[in-house]
Amino acid sequence: GAGVSQSPSNKVTEKGKDVELRCDPISGHTALYWYRQSLGQGLEFLIYFQGNSAPDKSGLPSDRFSAERTGGSVSTLTIQRTQQEDSAVYLCASGYRGEETQYFGPGTRLLVL
Amino acid sequence: AQSVSQHNHHVILSEAASLELGCNYSYGGTVNLFWYVQYPGQHLQLLLKYFSGDPLVKGIKGFEAEFIKSKFSFNLRKPSVQWSDTAEYFCAVNALGDYKLSFGAGTTVTVRA
Numbered sequence: 001g002a003g004v005s006q007s008p009s010n011k012v013t014e015k016g017k018d019v020e021l022r023c024d025p026i027s028g029h030t031a032l033y034w035y036r037q038s039l040g041q042g043l044e045f046l047i048y049f050q051g052n053s054a055p056d057k058s059g060l061p062s063d064r065f066s067a068e069r070t071g072g073s074v075s076t077l078t079i080q081r082t083q084q085e086d087s088a089v090y091l092c093a094s095g096y097r098g099e100e101t102q103y104f105g106p107g108t109r110l111l112v113l
Numbered sequence: 114a115q116s117v118s119q120h121n122h123h124v125i126l127s128e129a130a131s132l133e134l135g136c137n138y139s140y141g142g143t144v145n146l147f148w149y150v151q152y153p154g155q156h157l158q159l160l161l162k163y164f165s166g167d168p169l170v171k172g173i174k175g176f177e178a179e180f181i182k183s184k185f186s187f188n189l190r191k192p193s194v195q196w197s198d199t200a201e202y203f204c205a206v207n208a209l210g211d212y213k214l215s216f217g218a219g220t221t222v223t224v225r226a
Binding site for chain 2: 031033035042043045048056058059091095100101102103104105106107
């Protein structure tokens with residue numbers, strides 16, 4: 001079946017611009033997660049959704065980062081006023097509630113110039 | 114919060130050699146354990162997982178891992194590697210009931226033909 005999809009696959013933006021990253025989870029998965037993979041920091045958890053609510057936002061690095069999920073499906077991660085240190089690969093994963101395996105998408109590679 | 118350490122940053126092997134990648138975690142409670150693999154140009158894929166039961170788990174492509182609770186370890190093994198096993202390998206942990214995965218820094222495995 002279809003896996004987790006993310007768009008765009010690559011995004012180049014200028015410092016100070018806002019960006020939106022999209023994630024389409026596997027159909028039927030109620031849990032959705034965002035992670036960031038950057039040089040020197042490895043894979044870091046950003047936020048977790050169960051349905052449309054986000055019980056754990058503990059990994060969001062600053063208030064410039066926000067995320068929402070609608071219809072228990074698609075999620076958007078928004079970064080406002082991007083900074084060069086935001087450059088990274090942003091990964092989305094989804095899974096079944098109560099089943100701990102997370103399935104990852106291909107990621108969005110963000111470069112902030 | 115749990116932390117995960119992977120002992121090797123880069124491993125270089127010849128085909129047919131045996132592979133063992135170390136993973137240790139720090140967390141005193143019950144955990145779920147995972148190994149993910151990222152082949153060149155591809156996204157993270159689940160290799161194997163341990164939730165409970167037999168501490169020796171078998172995954173895809175001939176990989177296996179052993180959970181040793183007393184050592185807080187979950188080492189990955191493959192008796193005979195192939196060139197196609199060239200990839201980056203990540204160990205990940207989450208506490209029971211916590212959906213947030215903590216990842217190790219990853220080990221790059223290069224298999225020479």
